[in-house]
Amino acid sequence: MNDLLKSGHRSNKSLQMHTPYSSTPRTRCFPKTPLSRRLTASARAARHESDGEVHDYEGLVMKTWKVYSLSPLYKFQSTKTSLTKYARSLDFALSQDKLRDMYSENSGHEKSAFSIYEGLNFKDQDAKAIQIQVSVKNESGNGANTVFNALMICVDLDTSPVPEYLAKHFTYYPVILVSGNKSRTDIILTWLEQHFDCRSASVQFSNRDLRWFLATGSSQSVSRKSCPVVLQYSLSDVCDGISTVDCKFDAEFCKELWDRLNGGSSSRQMINESEVTQYVTALEEHLECTMHILFSKLSLSEVGTSMAYVSSQGKLKLFSNLGVFPALHMVCEIVKDGFQDIVYPLS
Structure with missing residues (x-):
């Protein structure tokens, strides 16, 4: 396939x-x-x-x-x-x-x-x-x-x-x-x-796209009433009888982890894929030590942050007015990337 x-x-x-x-x-x-x-x-x-x-x-x-x-x-x-x-x-x-x-x-x-x-x-x-x-x-x-x-x-x-x-x-x-x-x-x-x-x-949204959503959403400032950071992994091709496994992190913990690994994002203009990979890998290693499941071998099917919920099936839910701009910007960036190899002939 x-x-x-x-x-x-x-x-x-x-x-x-x-x-x-x-x-x-x-x-x-x-x-x-x-x-x-x-x-x-x-x-x-x-x-x-x-x-x-x-x-x-x-x-x-x-x-x-x-x-x-x-x-x-x-x-x-x-x-x-x-x-x-x-x-x-x-x-x-x-x-x-x-x-x-x-x-x-x-x-x-x-x-x-x-x-x-x-x-x-x-x-x-x-x-x-x-x-x-x-x-x-x-x-x-x-x-x-x-x-x-x-x-x-x-x-x-x-x-x-x-x-x-x-x-x-x-x-x-x-x-x-x-x-x-x-x-x-x-x-x-x-x-x-x-x-x-x-x-x-x-x-x-691919596993890669969801990792981007997870990283950019987790790097945002956190309010006291923020939703937890949710990672849902698909087990449909791995385990019979269990389709998904859900993991939750405190939003403040995720923000602190991001800042420790990559520094604060308030004044930054860019985020690169190596930083995304480093951050998600750190979360998955923590989960692997706690739950003894190799999450790094699984694919994300849903991601939820204080900014938005996103699923691999293309569903999106925005949680706050403040999260609308960065979440929709990321959605547009990801979708736009799929059109970059198109050529417009002159005739």
Whole structure:
């Protein structure tokens, strides 16, 4: 299986200008080796906290999201007129799709809305975050309940897979966060693909990705009410009858360990993979001495820090307003790495 995956990664992908991902498979590309990643997001979030400027991310925190990747959207615009037009088009798609038979009691009462979600673009070149909501009239007819929510985001990225000479044609949202049932998710992702010549794919975080989340989340400042640091390892291929094993650490202990190994992160701009490996190895060696299990031979399936919960299946839950910026920055960085080998031909 690994050989097959590696073989698929080596395949060349050529893209046409108006159909940028017409030949891209519906699977997440494997990222190139990241030697280091910026901690600018973490440092900036810490400054917001000290200045009392933490943004209120209403509807984003304490909700479980499914992470999908998006290729650049062709001729997408975030003007009010365009967003209104997109909503009307999506309403029609929702009403016409055959999957509506599964929830026909709501037929004809779904209403979609596109809007700009403030507080998630931190650079001028960051595309404005777009929120997509679908609501259904309640039984009394006096109001509506939101049944689907999605956020297209690009959080503090230095680079884009779109070359400069095509930048005016494409808007890059590496990530779309989705909260809703599979039927509506499929309809809306298909609608995006058809209207903006893009390709969506369900994101799965590798063991390596989860180690990055663990290290960056553990290096953040800890409040008294912080959640414990949770490591869940998969045993599905190792032990019959037991699928996972969970381990918990006090968040303050993890922060102290990180500082002892690598120094404080409040003034740092970069974190490299050797530091991540050193930190996670130290945690696993402690667990091995305590539980007599070779955790270094297992793969992480879930990670939870005071910042966020992340699973290998691409699920994400943000725990605080302060953790939104660094967590989503890391998600966008990881997903973006999968698109770096794409070439845009001139003809």
